[in-house]
Amino acid sequence: MNIPGSGGMFFHQVSAILELQKIFSVNEDTDLSASEYFVVCLYRVLLRDFNDIPDTGEAEWIRFGFCYCTTRSQRELLAHHYIQLASHASLNQIAEAWKSDELLELMATKDIDTSSLLSHGIYPRRPSPETIGIYRLMSEVTHILNGCAICPCNSFSCQFHSKEEPSLCLESEIDYGFHETNTWERWQLLNFYSSLFKNPKFHPRELQKARRDPDTKVFEAYIESLVPGFRRALINEHLTDAMFPKFARMEFKGEHPFCNCAIHSMVVSEGTNLGPIGYFRQMRDERNREQT
Ligand SMILES: [Zn+2]
Ligand SMILES: [Zn+2]
Ligand SMILES: [Zn+2]
Structure with missing residues (x-):
C-alpha cells in the first residue's frame, strides 16, 4: 500500500x-x-x-x-x-x-x-532555510499546544534541538525567547504566540523581519503594535523571572538549521481517521522519506 x-x-x-x-x-x-x-x-x-x-x-x-x-x-x-x-x-x-x-x-x-x-x-x-524560521515556529507551537505527545516533533535525536527543549528547533528556541525559560514561562510563551498568530493584523514575514532587525527594540515594538501592553499580560510576579520575557536578548547565530521535526501531519488533525497503528505507520513512512 x-x-x-x-x-x-x-x-x-x-x-x-x-x-x-x-x-x-x-x-x-x-x-x-x-x-x-x-x-x-x-x-x-x-x-x-x-x-x-x-x-x-x-x-x-x-x-x-x-x-x-x-x-x-x-x-x-x-x-x-x-x-x-x-x-x-x-x-x-x-x-x-x-x-x-x-x-x-x-x-x-x-x-x-x-x-x-x-x-x-x-x-x-x-520556504528556504533562511526564511522558514517563522513558519516552523508557527507549526511547532500548533503541534505542542495540540498535545500530540506521541508525534515525532518531540525529537531528542534531532541535532537542531537542545536537550532542554526537544519540541522546538534551536532557532525557534533562541530567537523567540524560549531559551532558559521555566515551565510556566514556556507555557505562557506558547499560548501567547498562539494567540498572536491568530491576530488578524499578524504577518509572519513582518514578525521575522522585526526579529532580525539589528535594533532589538523593533521586535518588541512590532508585538506591542499588535498586542498593546503584552508584557504586563505575560508576567506573573510569582511564577516568572524578573527579566521575562527575554525577547531579543539572544539571537540565533550560524547557518539556518534544516530541521523538519514539526513538518508532519498531526495525529489529531483528522480526529480518528487512522487510529494509532495507521498513524505510526504513516509517520514512520514520512520520516524515512524525509531522509531520502
Ligand atoms: Zn506534535
Ligand atoms: Zn508534531
Ligand atoms: Zn528537528
Whole structure:
C-alpha cells in the first residue's frame, strides 16, 4: 500500500483518495517516489469536499507554500492553482517540479496565470532555510499546544534541538525567547504566540523581519503594535523571572538549521481517521522519506 492514509475511514477522505487515483492514474500498488508521495499527500487534502485546505500544523502547509498565505481566500487561491495544475500535468511532473522548486515555471508552461499569487507574495514551494524560521515556529507551537505527545516533533535525536527543549528547533528556541525559560514561562510563551498568530493584523514575514532587525527594540515594538501592553499580560510576579520575557536578548547565530521535526501531519488533525497503528505507520513512512 503506497497511497498515504488510504485506510482513512471518513467518506470525504475516501472519496478524495478515489478522485486522486483517477486524476493521477495511481492505485494502492503504485510505487511512489518520495516527492510523488508528498504531492499525493497534498492532493489527498485538496480533493476533499470540505476541510480541503492545509492549515498550520499540517505538513502540506509548509511543504507547498500555504504558509505564505495570510487569509483564507489566499489559501483557497493557492489551492485552486494546484487543482488547475493537476488537470494539466502528471503526478511525476508536479513532483519533480516541486522537488526542484520549479512549480511556478511549470504552472507558466501550462498557461496557468500565477500573477495573483505573486502579487500577494505567495509561492508554490517550501520556504528556504533562511526564511522558514517563522513558519516552523508557527507549526511547532500548533503541534505542542495540540498535545500530540506521541508525534515525532518531540525529537531528542534531532541535532537542531537542545536537550532542554526537544519540541522546538534551536532557532525557534533562541530567537523567540524560549531559551532558559521555566515551565510556566514556556507555557505562557506558547499560548501567547498562539494567540498572536491568530491576530488578524499578524504577518509572519513582518514578525521575522522585526526579529532580525539589528535594533532589538523593533521586535518588541512590532508585538506591542499588535498586542498593546503584552508584557504586563505575560508576567506573573510569582511564577516568572524578573527579566521575562527575554525577547531579543539572544539571537540565533550560524547557518539556518534544516530541521523538519514539526513538518508532519498531526495525529489529531483528522480526529480518528487512522487510529494509532495507521498513524505510526504513516509517520514512520514520512520520516524515512524525509531522509531520502
Ligand atoms: Zn506534535
Ligand atoms: Zn508534531
Ligand atoms: Zn528537528
